[in-house]
Amino acid sequence: MHHSICSLLGLIVLCAAAQADGVNLTSLYGLGLSNSAEILYASDSDFEEETTHRWTLYHAPTYYGAIKPATEADIQHIVRTSVEHDIPFLATGGGHGVTRTLGRLQNGISIDLSNFQTVELDEENSFITVGGAATYQQTYEPMYRAGMMMAMGNAPCVGVVGAALGGAVGMWQGLYGVGIDSLVSVRLVTATGDLVVASQTENAELFWAIRGAGANFGIVTSATFQLQDAVNNGNVASTSFVFPAKHNASVWEAVRSFDTEIPDELAVTAIASFNHTAQEPTILVNVNYYGPALDAAQYLRPFEEAGPLAAIPVTLPWTTLQQLSLSVDAAACTPGQYVADYSIALKQTDVDAxxxxxxxxxxxxxxxxxxxxxxxxxxxxxxxxxxxxxxETAYPHREAIAHLLIENHYPDSSLDDSVNALMRETRARFQATSGFDELSVYVNFAQGDEGAEAWYSSRKLERLKELKRAWDPNELFSYSNPIPI
Known part of the structure; x- marks a missing residue:
């Protein structure tokens, strides 16, 4: 077991000088960990390289160090020891948590789940079981080879479990629903350090809650999902359109044309960005049709008529589609940026907004x-x-037809006030025409200032509060868009 510069042979002596913050993680946690577990300190020169790097530094938590458990028993021990010594903690999978509420954890520990990246596909029963830190990228080839798929988030580097606990909205939603609809069961370490299974038949109330509000209830060590047959042999007719800024109203009109009717096989993603060299914005629209290119043609017309500068059609396997998306938005998988996300769920498209x-x-x-x-x-x-x-689930946004996400990339906090003012004004503008009676925000895209009713809905919040009081009364798991007790 690696303990940074500290050794079990002389815990107190060797570590005393190493802990500038006065917390000796090795003496507190070390004797209860398995031989393959690791303890690393934030003061270590290789701390960033040896631990999961956060995607955004915006309102980041701070740590005394990180513990990399190797077994589920390690996680149980870490949770119980943390409770005993009143040390706050966060479990880290893919590292893509964006909400500012994560920054409420200051001077705690990271439970780095890097050792929990297993992917096991049961082709006979059409199941896939992933470890708590496995990413979507790791599941692509096993599923593709088996001719199977499930609903997923859009970025290959995102943790499967982290995305699924919030819902797993993504470009395959039309075919398979949101990601939690494929979730069969999870193994989860609770606030008492117990290891439980949650499914439709075991701890069913907990299973209801984690499907949409899962970060509030424990640390998922593994999750099993039901797979389905890939549509069109796994091939996608994907067309990318590039539009000048002056045609932006026509682009939004094209998007609105699908408000009342859209085939399950279609997914539309529009991205507006700015070229500072040319001093002009551009709009890229990616239209994916999970079927033959000839069948896709009719759904491309609204965008063809909107006046694109270019249209690039390709047919490719869905696994390559992710790489195409990443080539357009490489920042989605680049860690260590300063990114402030704002988002809102929409029930209709308002062109003026x-x-x-x-x-x-x-x-x-x-x-x-x-x-x-x-x-x-x-x-x-x-x-x-x-x-x-x-x-059926805690996820509250099934009526949403679109999610608007603004990823604000800038160097540091000096622009925070200006960006936040613009984003809150923008969010309010869309809320007024969203079609929802209350602000609705997909929890995985949330800024963190919207409140629990926006993340979980007023109609589900009381039930979630009751379950929070039952499973986490001391609010140990309350750093990621928390359910208030």
Missing amino acids: YVSAFNALTAFWEEHEAFAGVLVIDRYPNAVAKRVADG
Whole structure:
């Protein structure tokens, strides 16, 4: 067992000088860990390289150090020891948590799940079981070889479990619903350090809660998902359109044309960004059709008529589609950036709201050379997601037809006040025409200032509060968009 510069042969003596913060993690946790577990200190020169690097440094938590458990028993021991010594903790999988509420943890420990990256595919029963830190990228080839798929998030580097606990909205939603609809069971370490299974038949109330609010209830060590056959032999007809800024209203009109009717096989993603060299914004629209290219043609017409500068059609395997997406937005998998996300769920498309937001964002781009934000519209069908009754899971956004996400990239906190003011004004503008009675925000995209009713909905919040009081009364798991007790 690696303990940074500290050794079990002389815990107190060798570590005393090493702990500038006065917390000797090795003496507190070491004797209860397995031989393969590791303890690392934030003061170690290789701490960043040896631990999971956060995607964004915005409102980041701070740690005395990290513990890399090797077994589920290690995690149980870490939780119990942390409770005993009143040390706050966060479990880290893919490292893509974006909410500012994570920054409430200051001077705690990271439970780094890097050793929990297993991927096991049971082809006979169409199941895939992943460890708590496995990423989507690790599941692609096993699923593709088996001719199977499930609903997933969009970025290959995102942790499967982390995305699924919030819902797992993504570009395959039209075919398979949201990611939690495929979730069969999880193994989870609770606030008491117990290891439990949650499924439809075991701890069913907990299983209800973790499907949409899962970060509030424990540390998932592994999760099993039901797979389905890949559509069109796993091939996608993907067309990318590039539009000039002056055609932005036409682009939003094209998006709106799918408000009332959209085939399950279609997914539309629009990304507006700014080229500081050319001093002009551009809009990229990616239209994916999970079927033959000839069948896709009719759904491309609204965008063809919107006046693109270019249209690039390709047919490719869905695994390559992710690489195409990443080539467009490489920042999605680049750790260590300063990114402030704002988002809102929409029930309808209001063209005027988009035009107004696009113009305001363009003015901000032009004024601030260091600002490199992108506006993303994820327009996915929700018919399959709505076949699961609203009351079946804690996830509250099945009525949403789109999620608007603005990823604000800039160097440091000096632009925080200006960015936050613009984003809150933009969010309010969309909320007024969203079609929802209350602010609705997908929890995995949340900024963290919206509140529990926006993340979990007022209709589900009381039930979630009751379950929070039952499973985590001391609010140990309350750093990621917490359910208030």
